[in-house]
Amino acid sequence: DGGITQSPKYLFRKEGQNVTLSCEQNLNHDAMYWYRQDPGQGLRLIYYSQIVNDFQKGDIAEGYSVSREKKESFPLTVTSAQKNPTAFYLCASSLNSNQPQHFGDGTRLSIL
């Protein structure tokens, strides 16, 4: 089945540690996105990529990094510089910027 796969479902980070969240899609979509969701708030855009080997900062990019070396994959690294990383992270993709976005099931990140 075509879709977006995020892993792991749950992730724990120690102080000073970088962690990487995986996002893979087999929908042949050009555009991919990373969002952060906090309780009682809507989704906020961290990074997005409109095409392979290109990505742009979203509204809250500080403390995060991404890469887009393959069309299917858009991993997100939460660095130690992100002081409040506890949140639900959602990855999405779309055929292009004009088309509906499809979402994965999310990764919940917590601090140990």
Added chain:
Amino acid sequence: KQEVTQIPAALSVPEGENLVLNCSFTDSAIYNLQWFRQDPGKGLTSLLLIQSSQREQTSGRLNASLDKSSGRSTLYIAASQPGDSATYLCAVPRTGGTSYGKLTFGQGTILTVHP
């Protein structure tokens, strides 16, 4: 800067009721609006996408309307069922420059339908 507001923040209704969820946006220069459903601990599922040239979009018991001039959209759910219980979010794409296509989300309406 586009702002999206959803009212009410939470809604609890008995099974069988028809209900309306509201979404308002400050910048009417949008080219579509999307409604999503989110179950607890899950990602978002797209329900309906209305293009700016459309007034309504229907899918089963769901009907979404869009009034760009007033900056409003409504999601109408007919004959609600307990399985409709979820958080409903609306989102509009940003326009202009490098922001093109990025979505701005409302905070969502938490719907509970009790038997």
